[in-house]
Amino acid sequence: MNKSLSSRGNRASKTVLRTDMDMFFEAVDNQYDKEKNLTGAFPLNVAENRLTWNILSAKIKEITTEKDIPEWVAGYTSGQGHPSFRASVARFLTRFLTKCPMDENKFAFSAGATSVIEMTALVLGDPGDVMAFCAPSYPVYKQDIGNIAELERYDIITHHDISDLQNGLILEISHLEAAKKDIESQGKRFKAFVLTTPDNPTGGIYSYEKLWEVSSWCIENEVHLIVNEIYGLSLIDTSHPAIRSDYSTSNHFASFAQIMEVRQNDYLHLWYAFSKDFGVSGFRVGLVYSHNDIFIKAYENLNYSHLVSNYTQWILEEVLNDHAFVKSYIETNQKTLTEAYIIVVNALKSVDISYVPSYGSLFIWLDLSAFLKKETIKAEQKFWLKLYKKTGVLLTPGDGFGHTKRGLFRMVYPFIPLEELEVAMKRFTKFLKKRSKS
Secondary structure (H helix, E strand, C coil): CCCCCCHHHHHHHCCCCCCCHHHHHHHHHCECECCCECCCEEECCCCCCCCCHHHHHHHHHHHHHHCCCCHHHHCCCCCCCCHHHHHHHHHHHHHHHHCCCCCHHHEEEECCHHHHHHHHHHHHCCCCCEEEEEECCCCCHHHHHHCCCCCEEEEEECCCCHHHHCCCCCCCHHHHHHHHHHHHHCCCCEEEEEEECCCCCCCCCCCHHHHHHHHHHHHHHCCEEEEECCCCCCECCCCCCCCHHHCCCCCCCCCCHHHHHHHCCCCEEEEEECCCCCCCHHHCCEEEEECCHHHHHHHHHHHHHHCCCHHHHHHHHHHHHCHHHHHHHHHHHHHHHHHHHHHHHHHHHHCCCCECCCCECCEEEEECHHHCCCCCHHHHHHHHHHHHHHHCEECEECCCCCCCCCCEEEEECCCCCHHHHHHHHHHHHHHHHHHHHC
16 A cells, blocks of 8 residues: 555555556557558447537537637636526427426536536435446446445346347336345445436336336435436437337337426436537536435535536537537437447347347447357456457457346447448457357
8 A cells, every 4th residue: 555645545546447448548549540550440348429520520610710709718607507508408408308398507517427427426425325227337337426425336137138128128116126125234325226218338218107117116215316318319210121120119218307397306316418419528518407406506516626617618508509500410410320330230130149229329238148168257358358359349348337147248339430330340240250160
């Protein structure tokens, strides 16, 4: 232990954020280029959508070239976010995502989804309290709720095999009851439950009826329910002829905000950020929405070290105020996402690889367990590294998602252009075909 650091600092110095980040930057530095780097890599492990950045960047260039920067950008502003920005986001979400009225005074903004998760955990829980997630779930939730707020992550296992999710996500009240019993048997408090819809990594969505059922249980048991809709506009066209047969049930995205509007309850909260639907992870803009006024006030009072820069707020405000542009952007983005998704699905089908049919998000959750010599974390890591070294295709390994089965991997399909994705899938399938014969 380094005596010059706190115990928290010493732990942080030895705890990586995620196991694949160094590999990601290595892959980015050696990324495939059809003219300059034919043997390059395909980083398909970090949740970024780069397919439509050219459209958004042109809009931002237009704004910064033609409009004057308002005076409020240079000064301090509200800990919830500047009032005009909040109003702009409320209008945007009401029209395009939630389809119900959003109150600008019930928002609080922080520097990215990570900050929003961290701040929410800090306000809602005490050290040692538990926040639960349905496995598989975003690995870094553990650090987001634990590094500062010191809450513990609990993974609720609802299934084992990918085939169990062919008809949609699984979550029953019995799963919540069992989790509550287990958490409390350890002398801990089940403080909050988080659902992501569309889901990371499966791409599944929770129906309005399921969200209502779960919210009823959470209210009754005084467990905070937080629904993360960070991929709410990144939807797949499931009616497309190339993939239509994958969907035996017709699930449609419904925003949790609609239930919040009806119930007006202190235990219900919504997360959103602009990093995924708009492909601007580097802008660092996330939000929480809640009818719990005390929660929002506490959040505001603690939030000044997490504020979004006023310049960023202004640029996004100008983008979001142009509803004609936003409508066109969302439609183009969803069309392009669907095209990329189909490229990957066709490749997986050609080598008989199981996957979860996605309704949205930026991911495909696929099963490569047949290629492991043993169903262990070590075997999963070994295969993951070999796949990357031989093909340049970098996936997110399943370890860390909190699930029970080994050999499951997440693929981020909109990180690279469609023509490059085609090349990546050819390398990927060739590698798998060779492995299946050996």
